[in-house]
Amino acid sequence: MSRRLTFDIFRYNPNxxxxxxxxxxxxxxxxxxxxxxxxLNQIRDEQAPSLAFDFVCRAGVCGSCGMLINGRxxxxxxxxxxxxxxxxxxxxxxxxxxxxxxxxxxxxxMRGMSERLETWVHLEQAPEIDALELAMEPEQAEAIYELDRxxxxxxxxxxxxxxxMHPEFAGAVGLNKIARFRADPRDRRADxxxxxLVGDDQGVFGCMGLLGCHDLCPKKLPLQTQIAHLRRGMxxxxxxxx
Amino acid sequence: xxAIYTDVLIIxxxxxxxxxxxxxxxxxxxxxxxxxxxxxxxHSVAAQGGMxxxxxxxxxxxxxxxxxxxxxxxxxxxxxCDQRVARMFTHMAPKAVRELAAWGVPWNxxxxxxxxxxINGQRVVLQEHASAHGLITARDFGGTRxxxxxxxxxxxxxxxxxSVSDRAIAESIPVHERREAMSLIHxxxxxxxxxxxxxxxxxxxxxxxRATVMATGxxxxxxxxxTNAIINEGIGQALALETGVARLANLEAVQFHPTxxxxxxxxxxxxxxxxGGLLRDRDGHRFMPDYxxxxxxLASRDVVSRRMAEHMRAGNGVESPYGxxxxxxxxxxxxxxxxxxxxxxxxxxxxxxxxxxxxEWIPVRPTQHYSMGGIRTDHxxxxxxxGGLFACxxxxxxxxxxxxxxxxxxxxxxxxxxxLISEYVADFCAGREGxxxxxxxxxxxFLEREQRHLDTLQSSGPRxxxxxxxxxxxxxxxxxxxxxxxxxxxxQEAVKGLEALPCPRVSLPRERFWxxxxxxxxxxxxxxxxxxxxxxxxxxxPHIAAKLLVRNSVMMTTMTLRRVGCAICMPYVTPYRS
Numbered sequence: 001m002s003r004r005l006t007f008d009i010f011r012y013n014p015n016x017x018x019x020x021x022x023x024x025x026x027x028x029x030x031x032x033x034x035x036x037x038x039x040l041n042q043i044r045d046e047q048a049p050s051l052a053f054d055f056v057c058r059a060g061v062c063g064s065c066g067m068l069i070n071g072r073x074x075x076x077x078x079x080x081x082x083x084x085x086x087x088x089x090x091x092x093x094x095x096x097x098x099x100x101x102x103x104x105x106x107x108x109x110m111r112g113m114s115e116r117l118e119t120w121v122h123l124e125q126a127p128e129i130d131a132l133e134l135a136m137e138p139e140q141a142e143a144i145y146e147l148d149r150x151x152x153x154x155x156x157x158x159x160x161x162x163x164x165m166h167p168e169f170a171g172a173v174g175l176n177k178i179a180r181f182r183a184d185p186r187d188r189r190a191d192x193x194x195x196x197l198v199g200d201d202q203g204v205f206g207c208m209g210l211l212g213c214h215d216l217c218p219k220k221l222p223l224q225t226q227i228a229h230l231r232r233g234m235x236x237x238x239x240x241x242x
Numbered sequence: 243x244x245a246i247y248t249d250v251l252i253i254x255x256x257x258x259x260x261x262x263x264x265x266x267x268x269x270x271x272x273x274x275x276x277x278x279x280x281x282x283x284x285h286s287v288a289a290q291g292g293m294x295x296x297x298x299x300x301x302x303x304x305x306x307x308x309x310x311x312x313x314x315x316x317x318x319x320x321x322x323c324d325q326r327v328a329r330m331f332t333h334m335a336p337k338a339v340r341e342l343a344a345w346g347v348p349w350n351x352x353x354x355x356x357x358x359x360x361i362n363g364q365r366v367v368l369q370e371h372a373s374a375h376g377l378i379t380a381r382d383f384g385g386t387r388x389x390x391x392x393x394x395x396x397x398x399x400x401x402x403x404x405s406v407s408d409r410a411i412a413e414s415i416p417v418h419e420r421r422e423a424m425s426l427i428h429x430x431x432x433x434x435x436x437x438x439x440x441x442x443x444x445x446x447x448x449x450x451x452r453a454t455v456m457a458t459g460x461x462x463x464x465x466x467x468x469t470n471a472i473i474n475e476g477i478g479q480a481l482a483l484e485t486g487v488a489r490l491a492n493l494e495a496v497q498f499h500p501t502x503x504x505x506x507x508x509x510x511x512x513x514x515x516x517x518g519g520l521l522r523d524r525d526g527h528r529f530m531p532d533y534x535x536x537x538x539x540l541a542s543r544d545v546v547s548r549r550m551a552e553h554m555r556a557g558n559g560v561e562s563p564y565g566x567x568x569x570x571x572x573x574x575x576x577x578x579x580x581x582x583x584x585x586x587x588x589x590x591x592x593x594x595x596x597x598x599x600x601x602e603w604i605p606v607r608p609t610q611h612y613s614m615g616g617i618r619t620d621h622x623x624x625x626x627x628x629g630g631l632f633a634c635x636x637x638x639x640x641x642x643x644x645x646x647x648x649x650x651x652x653x654x655x656x657x658x659x660x661x662l663i664s665e666y667v668a669d670f671c672a673g674r675e676g677x678x679x680x681x682x683x684x685x686x687x688f689l690e691r692e693q694r695h696l697d698t699l700q701s702s703g704p705r706x707x708x709x710x711x712x713x714x715x716x717x718x719x720x721x722x723x724x725x726x727x728x729x730x731x732x733x734q735e736a737v738k739g740l741e742a743l744p745c746p747r748v749s750l751p752r753e754r755f756w757x758x759x760x761x762x763x764x765x766x767x768x769x770x771x772x773x774x775x776x777x778x779x780x781x782x783x784p785h786i787a788a789k790l791l792v793r794n795s796v797m798m799t800t801m802t803l804r805r806v807g808c809a810i811c812m813p814y815v816t817p818y819r820s
Contacts (some may be wrong), residue, residue, distance in 0.1 A: 015443060032563070036593075054279070057471045059508040060593055061400065061586065062283040071549065099420075099442055105602040107280025107419045120346070120408040127344030129337040135352055135376025142582070144348035145394050147403055152282055176754065184346060 002201075003030040004224035006087045007043065009051070013100040023089075024048070036069065036076035036090070040102075052101040060218070063153035066093050067102050073155035074202050075218045081123040095167075104156040110173070117170060119177040121187045136185065147226065149219050158225065159212030168202045172213035172223045175204055179226040182233070191237040199234045209233070243683075244447050249433055249671055251451035253423045254480065255281030257399075257656035258635025259457030260406045265664020270571075271671055274416045276438060276449070276472055277752045278458075281417045282407050285459050285471040286656060289399025290586055291513030292381060292391035293657075294650035295335035299377040300352050301368050306388035308332040315648060318385040318542045322495070322644025327621050330454075331642055334658045337393050339378060342657065348394050350583075352379040355620075360518025360574055362538065363528070381583075382516040383649040385542030391650040396511050396586045399653050406657070421447075423477070423638075426454065426631065427680075427688045428485050433631035434680045436481075437692045446692055448685050449651040452671045452678045455481065455663070456633040460613030465724075466717030467612040469502045469509040478637040480561055482617045488628040491639045492615035497647055498726045499611035500546040505564035506594045507609050510587045514604075515539040517583060519572035521550065522603065523558040540561045544646040547608035551726050554607070562605065569603035576600070608726055612636065612652060614643040623663035629675060632667055634659035704769040716740060 005028055012021040026043045035056045044051045053076070056064040060078040067076050068091035070084060081088070096104035115118070156172035157163045163171045170178075178198050181187045198204045207227055214223040250266045252259045255277030263273045275281065298306035311332040316323055343349055354375035357368045361382075383391040394401040410417070423436040427448070435450040460470035461476025482488040500521070517522070520528050521539050530674050533549040534541045541549070550568055553559070559566030572580065572587075577600045580588055584599075591599045617625065617633040619640045625631040634640075635656045642655055670676045724734035 033594075056279050056283045056473055057285070057288050059506075060286065060589060061397075062279075062285075062287050062471065064279065064283050080593075080596075105420075105442075107283070108281065110282070111417070111419075114408065114411050120411070120412040121344070121405075123344060127341050129340045129344075131340075131342075133340045133378055136348075137274065137376060138351040138353045138379075140349045141348045141394075145350075145397070146347075148348055148394070148404065149397060151287075151400070167440075181346075184348075186344060186346060231440045 003086055004028075005030050005039070005081060007039070008087065008089045009043075009102065010091045010219060011051075011101050012098065013052070014098055015100065030081055034081045036079045036081065036088075037065070039081055040076065040090075052099065054103050055077070060211045061151060063106070063151035066104075066106065066153040066218075067091065067156070068093060068158070073158040073216050075153060075155070078218075083227045088105055093154050095157050095160070095163050096154060104154070106152065109154065109157070110152045113170060113174045114177075116168075116176060117174050119174075119181065120180065121184060122189050122193075123186070124188050134186075138183070140183075144180060144184050147176055147183060147221065150176055150180075150221055151219060153218060155216050155218055156213035159216045161205045161210055161212070166202060170204050171200055171205050172217070172221075172227065174198070175207070175222055175227050175230055176221055178204075179230050191233050194230075195234050195237040198230070199238060204231045204234050243682075244445070245685065245687055246274075246447060246449050247678075248274050248449070248451050250453045250455060251449050252276065252455045252457060253436065253481075254282075254284070254455060254457030254635070254637070255407075255417055255419070256280075256284035256286035256459060257403055257406055257653065258286075258290045258636065258637075258660050259284075259455065260403075260410050260415075260469055261657050261660025262408055262455050262457060262634060262664045262667065264406070264413060265412050266659060266668050266671075267415055268721075269665070269668035269670055269672075270710055274418060274449075275410070276421050276423060276436075277417055277419050278422050278441075278477075280419050281410075282403060284403065285474055286403045286588075286653065287400050288469075288471060288509070289402070289653040290396040290509065291383065291511035291516065292393030292398045292650050293402070293654040294383070294386070294390050294648065295339040295392055295654060296332065296340065296390055297336050297380065297392065298380055298388070298390075299374045300379045300389055301370050301500065302382065303380045304387035304388075306390055308336070311335065311390060314386050314390075315642070315651060316644075318646055318648040318651075319376070320544070320646050322492075322641075324621065324641035327516065327640050327642045328619065328722075330662060331655060331658050334661060335654050338654065338657045341661075342405055343378065347407050347783055349378040350394055354378050359426070363440075363518070363520055363574065373712045381513055382540060383512050384515065384537070384540045384546060385648045386540075391516065393513065395582065396513055396584050398596070402657065403651065404810040423458075423481055424447075424571070424692050425688060426481050426485050426488075426687050427654075428487060428628060428631075429680070429684060430487055431762040432629045433485070433488075433625075433687070434678070438564075438690050439692075446689055448689055450678065450680065450685060452676050453630050453632060453667045455667060456617055456631070456637050457635045457660075457673025458637045460616070461635040462610050462613060464716065464720050465496075465610040466714070466721040467502075469499055469507060476613070477506065478633065479616055480627075482631065482633070485628055485631075488625040489618045490616060491618035492641065492645075493613075494728070495614035495643070495645045496610060496724075497543060497612035497614060498547040498653055500550055500605075500608050501570050501606040502609035503566040503590065503595060504562060504605040504607055508590055508594060509609075509611065510545070510570065510590060510604060510606065511584070512521050514570055514584060514587060516649075517572070517579065518575055519570055520574070521546075521606075522569040522571050523560070524555060524560045527558075529553050529558065542646055543611075543649060546727055552606050559607075560605065565607075567605045567607040570606045571603045572599050572772075573601060573603070592728060610721075610725075612647055613646055614645065615639050622671065623667035624666065630670070632663060632670075649727075681753055716802060 007026045013019040054064040056062040065076040249271040296306040336712040352374040354372040420441040455479040458478030462470030465474045514542040616639040723732040
């Protein structure tokens with residue numbers, strides 16, 4: 001017998017002066033293999049045409065659909081309703097600017113973070129594309145890819161107490177990016193350069209070590225280790241021992 | 243009227259659009275990118291298996307060069323591609339890979355010495371040369387004579403898009419996110435920019451530019467089941483079509499990928515078969531060698547998909563509540579390989595199917611995947627009919643893929659076309675024809691038209707049918723009658739069915755517009771799904787959301803009908819001798 005699911009969904013559109021923050025309740029019959037992507041679309045198609053949420057790839061790779069699912073940040077598209085209780089509460093990710101309902105402006109936050117932390121390979125010179133590429137150890141390429149897998153969904157920021165208190169905090173997403181470029185031999189920056197970017201309490205020293213980011217990262221990035229290594233590196237750099 | 247001026251307006255923030263932006267910026271032009279979603283969420287991110295480029299570093303790629311790549315591309319296109327474009331592309335692809343490598347893509351590398359691989363179901367040992375150690379490696383893909391597909395695990399598109407997008411941030415290229423082009427501003431001969439809607443505030447804006455580049459991706463979502471992201475609705479093609487001047491081409495050339503999971507329709511990469519995965523039927527029988535003794539599972543995509551459909555029709559499919567499917571078996575690859583090189587596949591199987599591909603077979607069937615057709619351009623990416631309008635990537639048809647695209651050639655095309663076309667765009671802007679020369683009156687007219695149209699929709703009352711249902715009916719018709727195998731009869735039925743959808747007479751339930759002064763991403767009222775007054779049969783009657791897509795598909799099926807007749811002669815195809 002299929003379940004009847006109850007959804008309590010946050011509704012508020014800050015652009016509409018008449019809108020007030022509230023929770024609305026919807027019910028629908030669960031179907032086999034139902035994900036929150038399917039459920040939310042069904043609710044919007046049949047019950048609440050104005051419900052706002054973001055999906056793009058619906059396959060867990062684009063990072064659009066982060067939201068609080070029964071209080072925990074996660075990707076809605078790949079969350080099966082079968083894994084949830086009969087009543088499901090959906091809230092927008094906190095710490096980001098609310099656009100409406102479940103839609104938040106992660107794009108703007110991520111662009112700002114990228115600009116502040118300069119999250120690109122700083123090259124010695126323009127790439128020579130007509131010559132053979134520089135060799136790299138296969139394991140090193142794999143190690144960079146391991147950290148390169150971040151999809152900027154924002155779950156780590158919503159799970160972070162520091163980010164909630166300090167809007168300028170780089171967060172696990174930012175610190176992981178620094179770790180990623182630090183591991184990349186093509187980037188000419190060294191620890192003193194990274195220290196300028198994350199060597200303060202808006203950076204790696206702001207982390208309180210609660211590690212909600214690590215527990216909730218949908219891509220299971222090794223955030224705990226990366227933050228620890230980065231903190232040690234930055235400390236050495238500050239003490240002039242890099 | 244709020245107007246934003248720039249030299250080059252780029253519509254679409256995926257790989258093609260971003261690489262074009264970087265190219266024109268390097269030529270000293272001002273540029274900005276419009277993106278429906280945060281740029282790094284564009285559909286380029288979903289490319290898994292890799293990018294073709296004839297580096298020839300790994301053992302099974304040795305002897306490869308751009309000629310071999312060119313021959314594969316032409317043959318793979320069923321002799322339908324423009325050979326000049328294929329030449330330009332195969333020449334440029336290795337350079338693109340190297341540029342991406344410098345920008346940070348962690349391409350997988352050759353490891354010298356003995357390496358295990360699965361070829362044709364057998365475990366073999368390859369002796370990689372010491373001299374190639376550390377260079378960019380490649381995997382096998384369908385329809386290629388060499389191992390040519392460069393990759394980063396099975397997240398190639400992700401790594402590429404992030405590197406290129408970060409490069410654009412490094413070069414301070416503005417990206418206007420959550421903004422959507424509503425119509426192109428043109429005077430019948432020259433494109434001057436676009437009317438754009440802010441999807442957060444609902445405001446209409448004018449963007450004026452010397453050159454406008456469309457890079458909005460394909461039209462997979464006119465089908466009910468597609469591997470495409472849900473934003474790939476053929477918006478760019480529709481905008482070009484609506485000018486009444488620019489033309490589209492090859493719209494019937496739609497690719498069906500052999501291995502999307504059932505029922506979700508999410509892609510699992512061709513790399514599964516490239517790395518040694520097999521296709522099996524209801525009896526567990528490996529059937530591809532029966533049909534294609536030479537290439538087997540690694541024939542080109544159109545061939546494999548047709549054979550799979552044929553095999554299922556003969557009663558060999560696995561029955562399921564969601565229709566028949568076949569099995570993709572990658573168990574022979576082993577846990578270590580799958581966890582390292584096919585980790586997205588593993589995740590997808592885990593989250594959407596609840597299975598472990600290390601031990602279990604994956605239910606798959608051919609599913610809409612890629613749009614070979616699009617905005618017709620010349621080899622420089624410009625519309626021959628509407629000056630100043632360029633297109634690149636999947637939205638365009640400069641005709642690199644003909645009737646079938648090889649796996650690994652699309653993500654390669656995005657970057658390569660961005661590299662090449664940005665130069666032509668810059669040349670265009672440097673010339674006399676590239677000067678911005680337009681009356682603000684014209685821009686005002688276009689803005690007013692869009693505003694009027696929005697007002698009409700917002701003031702319409704609750705009557706008529708549900709736009710979502712009509713859209714669903716369109717998807718059903720496309721999936722059911724304009725699929726892998728097409729017959730004249732079924733196409734006629736499809737055209738009839740689409741034309742019979744109650745477009746002009748229907749309005750939307752009040753709430754759709756009443757409580758949404760600001761339609762959001764993916765909301766049913768998002769504008770490009772809506773028809774323009776110019777295409778309505780009855781101007782005074784409120785229109786339906788799905789109309790534009792319906793119109794696209796009607797045109798597509800009509801085009802298909804026309805092409806069925808001439809597919810045999812194809813007079814413009816230069817015969818190619820290998």
